[in-house]
Amino acid sequence: MKILVAVKRVIDYNVKVRVKADQSDVDLNNVKMALNPFCEIAVEEAVRLKEKGVAEEVVVVSIGPKACQEQIRTALALGADRGIHVESEKMPDSLAVAKILNKIVSEEAPQLVILGKQSIDSDNNQTGQMLAALADMPQGTFASEVVVDGDKVQVTREVDGGLQTVELTLPAIVTTDLRLNEPRYASLPNIMKAKRKPLDVKTPEDLGVSLDSKISVLKVEAPAERSAGVKVADIAELVEKLKNEAKVL
Amino acid sequence: MSILVVAEHDNKALNPATLKTLTAAQAMGDDIHVLVAGEGSADVAAEAAKVAGVAKVLHADNAAYGHQLAENLSALVVSIGKNYSHIVAPATTTGKNFMPRVAVLLDVAQVSDIIAVESADTFRRPIYAGNAIATVQCAEDIKVITVRATAFDAASAEGGSAEIETLDDVFASDKASFVGEQVAASERPDLSAASVVISGGRGMQNGENFVLLEKVADKLGAAIGASRAAVDAGFVPNDMQVGQTGKIVAPDLYIAVGISGAIQHLAGMKDSKIIVAINKDEEAPIFQVADYGLVADLFDALPELESAL
Numbered sequence: 001m002k003i004l005v006a007v008k009r010v011i012d013y014n015v016k017v018r019v020k021a022d023q024s025d026v027d028l029n030n031v032k033m034a035l036n037p038f039c040e041i042a043v044e045e046a047v048r049l050k051e052k053g054v055a056e057e058v059v060v061v062s063i064g065p066k067a068c069q070e071q072i073r074t075a076l077a078l079g080a081d082r083g084i085h086v087e088s089e090k091m092p093d094s095l096a097v098a099k100i101l102n103k104i105v106s107e108e109a110p111q112l113v114i115l116g117k118q119s120i121d122s123d124n125n126q127t128g129q130m131l132a133a134l135a136d137m138p139q140g141t142f143a144s145e146v147v148v149d150g151d152k153v154q155v156t157r158e159v160d161g162g163l164q165t166v167e168l169t170l171p172a173i174v175t176t177d178l179r180l181n182e183p184r185y186a187s188l189p190n191i192m193k194a195k196r197k198p199l200d201v202k203t204p205e206d207l208g209v210s211l212d213s214k215i216s217v218l219k220v221e222a223p224a225e226r227s228a229g230v231k232v233a234d235i236a237e238l239v240e241k242l243k244n245e246a247k248v249l
Numbered sequence: 250m251s252i253l254v255v256a257e258h259d260n261k262a263l264n265p266a267t268l269k270t271l272t273a274a275q276a277m278g279d280d281i282h283v284l285v286a287g288e289g290s291a292d293v294a295a296e297a298a299k300v301a302g303v304a305k306v307l308h309a310d311n312a313a314y315g316h317q318l319a320e321n322l323s324a325l326v327v328s329i330g331k332n333y334s335h336i337v338a339p340a341t342t343t344g345k346n347f348m349p350r351v352a353v354l355l356d357v358a359q360v361s362d363i364i365a366v367e368s369a370d371t372f373r374r375p376i377y378a379g380n381a382i383a384t385v386q387c388a389e390d391i392k393v394i395t396v397r398a399t400a401f402d403a404a405s406a407e408g409g410s411a412e413i414e415t416l417d418d419v420f421a422s423d424k425a426s427f428v429g430e431q432v433a434a435s436e437r438p439d440l441s442a443a444s445v446v447i448s449g450g451r452g453m454q455n456g457e458n459f460v461l462l463e464k465v466a467d468k469l470g471a472a473i474g475a476s477r478a479a480v481d482a483g484f485v486p487n488d489m490q491v492g493q494t495g496k497i498v499a500p501d502l503y504i505a506v507g508i509s510g511a512i513q514h515l516a517g518m519k520d521s522k523i524i525v526a527i528n529k530d531e532e533a534p535i536f537q538v539a540d541y542g543l544v545a546d547l548f549d550a551l552p553e554l555e556s557a558l
């Protein structure tokens with residue numbers, strides 16, 4: 001079967017962002033960018049399914065500015081076979097991304113689509129669920145285990161109460177949680193090989209999807225900072241302060 | 250127009266996050282309907298009808314809704330969604346699972362995880378793991394919104410007397426089914442709602458050592474949480490993870506033990522009223538947000554804390 005993986009270019013998770021002085025947005029100038037960690041887990045899962053002989057082909061797709069091709073190349077170096085870049089100057093909202101992905105799904109007809117559960121920049125946690133509804137496919141979100149069995153897939157999901165397992169009829173959508181796998185590092189030879197793998201470029205207009213958004217950002221502010229408090233010498237002082245100063249005991 | 254709040258519950262009782270979500274909904278408008286979809290969930294509908302400020306309860310009871318499967322629940326919500334100006338649910342794993350489907354099936358964008366309501370169409374929400382707060386305006390005719398429960402006070406559980414209307418339509422997908430669940434049974438308070446939380450990180454070294462935290466938690470009536478590193482290492486189950494991609498907590502007292510204080514962890518607990526950190530590394534970033542920091546070996550500090558309480 002064919003697996004489609006959606007990957008997003010985001011700020012590297014180690015970087016602490018700063019808000020611009022004019023409060024229009026966060027400052028992404030000269031900031032290290034990377035593959036969204038959940039998308040890396042998605043690529044890894046697809047590649048493992050290919051290595052197990054469950055899948056024949058892994059296609060990755062990314063939507064956004066030209067620079068997204070760096071993240072597509074990273075995914076190809078991790079073992080994906082082919083890339084699709086849907087180029088748009090700004091990053092579309094989740095609704096538009098889901099609509100674009102839905103068009104790609106109808107062109108490519110994958111049996112499984114794997115996305116991250118959440119982008120670590122917008123923290124939306126929407127796109128996979130939206131795509132599932134648009135493509136009329138069942139969904140297994142926040143997955144910590146994915147087992148393909150014939151025309152079904154069993155997905156174990158990380159939920160507030162613990163773990164839940166659902167069975168979905170393929171084709172289906174899976175979104176990844178942190179414990180699904182530990183992504184590999186790309187080897188140098190694989191990074192070189194990835195440069196020669198096919199990468200198709202399309203535009204949202206080609207696919208007939210408008211990027212207009214009904215959600216506008218009025219302001220982006222720094223959160224209220226907590227200031228460091230005091231160091232206590234020992235447990236006795238800690239308990240005394242919690243009782244008499246903070247009054248939480 | 251009216252506002253629809255989709256209740257979160259376990260077929261027996263309302264989840265506390267629902268009451269907090271109702272407070273957020275009341276800031277958007279005043280004709281509030283609550284949808285209770287479940288199986289054998291009559292008690293929940295009756296409970297919802299008593300909540301102050303609820304005008305009407307819609308109750309759908311069928312095996313299709315017993316496990317809150319996103320496919321079925323979203324179809325049900327969409328079937329009545331056009332009657333509402335806002336559709337609101339808590340940003341729990343259940344809400345996060347079905348609400349984006351509701352949004353897309355109504356062809357509207359969703360606003361996730363709001364922490365404040367500025368007006369009926371303007372909301373504040375954290376982005377970049379809480380390192381920035383965005384104020385966003387939503388121009389959709391139907392606003393689909395998930396709410397970070399810890400940012401709102403609970404609506405009063407008593408004082409209302411809403412009518413209960415039964416919804417008979419059944420939406421049951423044949424493409425998705427519930428297989429099973431592993432639910433951690435615990436006598437402790439719920440992590441997301443507890444007023445005291447004590448969390449352990451990689452510094453705990455193994456799962457057995459969490460007993461040291463449990464002994465302190467017993468004295469404080471606290472819930473126990475963990476960092477991602479502690480969950481990934483298999484010390485404790487996933488539902489204990491606090492952070493950007495785990496649970497969000499905002500207790501009166503949060504005690505971080507053997508946790509370094511990565512931004513992803515801080516994103517889940519830095520709105521706690523009082524933060525205590527116990528860490529043997531005085532440079533650990535957790536001390537930058539802690540009201541009270543103790544530089545000590547946790548294996549000495551925890552037994553001392555237990556006996557001092």
Ligand SMILES: Cc1cc2nc3c(=O)[nH]c(=O)nc-3n(C[C@H](O)[C@H](O)[C@H](O)COP(=O)(O)OP(=O)(O)OC[C@H]3O[C@@H](n4cnc5c(N)ncnc54)[C@H](O)[C@@H]3O)c2cc1C
Binds near residue numbers: 453491528
């Ligand atoms: C996409 C993404 C999402 C993430 N989401 C989350 C999330 O939701 N929640 C989360 O927590 N993390 C999350 N993380 C992980 C996060 O970046 C950190 O790796 C993690 O929080 C570290 O956990 P820790 O503090 O327990 O471990 P470490 O960083 O290893 O810190 C261990 C600490 O224990 C102290 N220590 C060790 N021994 C002792 C002792 N005997 N006594 C006292 N102190 C001791 C050490 O000094 C150290 O400070 C996420 C990461 C990514 C990439």
Ligand SMILES: Nc1ncnc2c1ncn2[C@@H]1O[C@H](COP(=O)(O)O)[C@@H](O)[C@H]1O
Binds near residue numbers: 007009042061091128
């Ligand atoms: N611009 C994009 N291009 C490709 N995939 C995306 C894009 N935005 C979101 N996704 C996918 O959707 C997941 C969830 O994103 P979000 O709903 O924005 O939190 C990500 O982990 C990606 O797999």
